[in-house]
Amino acid sequence: MIIDKLIEKIKCMENPTCVGLDPRIEYVPSFIKERYIEKYGKTPQAAAKSLYKFNKYIIDEIYDIVPCVKPQIAMYERFGIHGLKAYLKTIEYAKKSGLIVIGDIKRSDIASTAQAYSDGHIGRADVEGIKYEIFKEDFITLNPYLGSDSITPFLKDCKEYEKGLFVLVKTSNPNSGEIQDLITDGKPIYEKVSELVSKWGSELIGKYGFSEVGAVVGATHPKQAEEIRKLMPNTFFLVPGYGAQGGKAEDISVLFNEEGLGAIVNSSRGIIAAYMNDAYKNKFSENDFAKASRAAAIDMKNDLRRCINIWKKQ
Amino acid sequence: MIIDKLIEKIKCMENPTCVGLDPRIEYVPSFIKERYIEKYGKTPQAAAKSLYKFNKYIIDEIYDIVPCVKPQIAMYERFGIHGLKAYLKTIEYAKKSGLIVIGDIKRSDIASTAQAYSDGHIGRADVEGIKYEIFKEDFITLNPYLGSDSITPFLKDCKEYEKGLFVLVKTSNPNSGEIQDLITDGKPIYEKVSELVSKWGSELIGKYGFSEVGAVVGATHPKQAEEIRKLMPNTFFLVPGYGAQGGKAEDISVLFNEEGLGAIVNSSRGIIAAYMNDAYKNKFSENDFAKASRAAAIDMKNDLRRCINIWKKQ
Numbered sequence A, B: 001m002i003i004d005k006l007i008e009k010i011k012c013m014e015n016p017t018c019v020g021l022d023p024r025i026e027y028v029p030s031f032i033k034e035r036y037i038e039k040y041g042k043t044p045q046a047a048a049k050s051l052y053k054f055n056k057y058i059i060d061e062i063y064d065i066v067p068c069v070k071p072q073i074a075m076y077e078r079f080g081i082h083g084l085k086a087y088l089k090t091i092e093y094a095k096k097s098g099l100i101v102i103g104d105i106k107r108s109d110i111a112s113t114a115q116a117y118s119d120g121h122i123g124r125a126d127v128e129g130i131k132y133e134i135f136k137e138d139f140i141t142l143n144p145y146l147g148s149d150s151i152t153p154f155l156k157d158c159k160e161y162e163k164g165l166f167v168l169v170k171t172s173n174p175n176s177g178e179i180q181d182l183i184t185d186g187k188p189i190y191e192k193v194s195e196l197v198s199k200w201g202s203e204l205i206g207k208y209g210f211s212e213v214g215a216v217v218g219a220t221h222p223k224q225a226e227e228i229r230k231l232m233p234n235t236f237f238l239v240p241g242y243g244a245q246g247g248k249a250e251d252i253s254v255l256f257n258e259e260g261l262g263a264i265v266n267s268s269r270g271i272i273a274a275y276m277n278d279a280y281k282n283k284f285s286e287n288d289f290a291k292a293s294r295a296a297a298i299d300m301k302n303d304l305r306r307c308i309n310i311w312k313k314q
Helices: A002-013 A030-040 A044-062 A080-096 A111-121 A152-161 A174-180 A189-201 A222-231 A249-255 A286-306 B002-013 B030-040 B044-062 B080-096 B111-121 B152-161 B174-180 B189-201 B222-231 B249-255 B286-306
Strands: A017-021 A068-071 A100-107 A125-127 A130-132 A139-142 A164-170 A213-217 A237-239 A263-267 B017-021 B068-071 B100-107 B125-127 B130-132 B139-142 B164-170 B213-217 B237-239 B263-267
Touching (some): A002 A100, A002 A164, A017 A044, A017 A286, A030 A286, A044 A080, A044 B125, A068 A080, A080 B080, A111 A125, A111 A152, A164 A174, A164 A189, A164 A222, A174 A189, A189 A213, A189 A222, A189 B174, A213 A222, A222 A237, A222 A249, A237 A249, A249 A263, A249 A286, A263 A286, B002 B100, B002 B164, B017 B044, B017 B286, B030 B044, B030 B286, B044 B068, B044 B080, B080 B100, B100 B111, B152 B164, B164 B189, B164 B222, B174 B189, B189 B213, B189 B222, B222 B237, B237 B249, B249 B263, B249 B286, B263 B286
Parallel strands (some): A017 A068, A017 A263, A068 A100, A100 A139, A139 A164, B017 B068, B068 B100, B100 B139, B139 B164, B164 B213, B213 B237
Antiparallel strands (some): B125 B130
């Protein structure tokens, strides 16, 4: 099961970090983008090729110290067909490097339309009896607002193809409460959603006690995250909001059990654009941007370990 | 403003119908798909080219009688890069034929990530100062579960590029109530969402009194649709669920005002795969599938008009 594989990588690396591959053209060093602009002009094609190359350098520097990456499809979809080619190539290269890939797609649709998304991302697309793997993510993120009709079509493919989901429960953004925190039957909506997520995942629990159906729970709302942790003992969390968005390791520590398991913490900008941050820009030149990313990933690992009992440094 | 253009097309054609371009390979007649399979094998490329050709035939038969089409991106994303090329080409061809295009993408993400989706679908993608229109939809659908952070980035592009949104409020699927109908402060969540949608759209109201920010309200929950109609007098509705999903013209009639305005009613399968339905298959051969779609579109128009006061046949 893919959740077991993710957990085994986390245990082996003693690192519950996910690197968000959300590249922007502004992050890409000149020595990469100038080459493509020379060849293709200032076009979406040049932008997309720059993003892929940027990712490739970063993957080469982090694949041995982090268990997984999370490309955010919007950053590629922005550049249309060329961008989506870069998304696919990033996934393929990350998987070839041994990384587990979470496609941050947050799709939401129902019934046969949900099935079409499942076919394209975690299942197989059927062309007159021949089956194709399309975007090839290991996990994808989904939005639950449409209810079970928008999630259950994916569960069969999770089972058949050893794939997993992370369903939005409580997101990291400032206005997440507008809908997610509304109170119903004496509890917030995100609690109701967490009950649904537990139910959806109840038949897909792996050998470490966690389900293939995980939850997205932001690091920026630590009290709520702690509540949700108690409500969902068998659910693995994907935790956005660490670092640039303000989430702290101290706040996240309650999401982990005695074995250091329970969550994978994402950082995007803080790692992939580390060379632009004050903390690293004196030590790394633009040409060494990927080495700055490696340094930032190691710093994040140490920061998290500082707060997770089993890995605490003596 | 694009909502005004949509309304003017509806008034001119006396038809509030949207044709859902949600093609599947099973719908595509042999004379189309065999040609592509011969050339490209049973591949995603052949599938995608078949879907585009299928759409093209249908667009040629309906562009003069319906104001708009709604391609469902999942049906194209299923076939990856090739599929998304077919999505883009479908949009381009529909617009060239004078149709207004609603991209049914139901995206949901926050802040700069939402901006990336906006750039790719309704705004412009910037490559070192040069701006590109990417997927070129006139309207797109969005999911509100993440709150204002997931919608406001699109509003600026709506204004700047004359584009519109339809935000999910109450969807047509059987389990839509699991989250959307939960009661908070004595009212259902979809009512809270309708208040947010009205607020988001309040500064983008066109000359007919409707906002560029519309709402998705399913035809399959007529009582709730009627309530929502009263709560949102300035919001245009995109209404899925007519026909194949069970929604009836009688139920939808309350969504229209005295001028016959207020909603655009979608039908997908019922029109694009009409030639496979009992009602049309004796009259139209597979080769005339697009003419069957035209007949079904005319029947739908007449069915809706039967129930909308201003256009009632004498």
